[in-house]
Amino acid sequence: MNDLMQLLYFLLATLVTLGLFVVSFLLHELGHALVIALLRGKEAVLEIRAGSLTFYRGKILRVGILPIWGYVRFDEENVPPSDWRLIFVAGPAASLFTAYLFLVLHHFSAMLGFPENWHQVFGIMALANFALAGFNLIPIPPLDGWKIVESWLPLVGIRLSQEARAQMNKWGMIFIMVVSFGFVAIHGFHH
Incomplete structure (x- = not known):
């Protein structure tokens, strides 16, 4: 029974x-969506997706169980570059905010009566959100x-066509995956 x-x-x-x-991941993407909605109106947010293997499908929100990637879809072509900067810095800013929330939980978890392993989880999640913010930049x-x-x-x-942007995104994603898997293959999960 103990093994079970x-x-x-x-x-x-x-x-x-x-x-x-x-x-x-969802909070990161909601950071983007919030700024899009503030700058362009909430109807400008066409889709919010966080994770793969979707288990929740709403009108514009899709949430998956595997935290592999996420995005917010909006009409990028009709958004001025100054708005782009605000929109795309908002996700990492949301990740930093989330990291600090987890740090607060980490710091006060013992006083709030959480078991020791939750204290560790909150600390790990704080680090993961700092990493998510940095990685995305x-x-x-x-x-x-x-x-x-x-x-x-x-x-x-320099003006990139939609085709050029799509190709750059595809090859960039392949590069990220190869480097990520290579890092894990060389160093393992516990380094």
């Missing part, structure tokens, strides 16, 4: 951890950092 309980606790911990990561397509850089390109006479 350990397995159940492990499965519960895995589901809770995945859930917290999905919430982190790397200027590689399709990350937020690239979108911010891309918003400055018209000022130097």
Whole structure:
């Protein structure tokens, strides 16, 4: 029976951890969506997606169980570059805000009566959200950092077609996946 309980606790911990990561991705994307709605009106937000293997499908919101990626779809072509900068910095800013919320929970979890393992989870989630904010600011397509850089390109006479942007996003995503899997293959999950 003890082995069964350990397995159940492990499965519960895995589901809770995945859930917290999905919430982190969702809050990141909601940061983008909030700024789009403030600048362009809430009807300008066409789709908000966080995670894959969708388990919730609303009018414009899709939430998946695997925290692999997320995005907000809006009419990028009709948004001025100055708005792009605000929109694409908003996701990392939301991740920083979420990281600090987890730090507060980490700091006060013992006083609030949470078990020790929750204290650790809150600390890990704070670090994960700091990492999510920093990672998204790397200027590689399709990350937020690239979108911010891309918003400055018209000022130097560079205008990317939709096809060129789609190709850059595809190859950027492939590059990110290869580097990520290579890092894990070389260093493992526990480094």
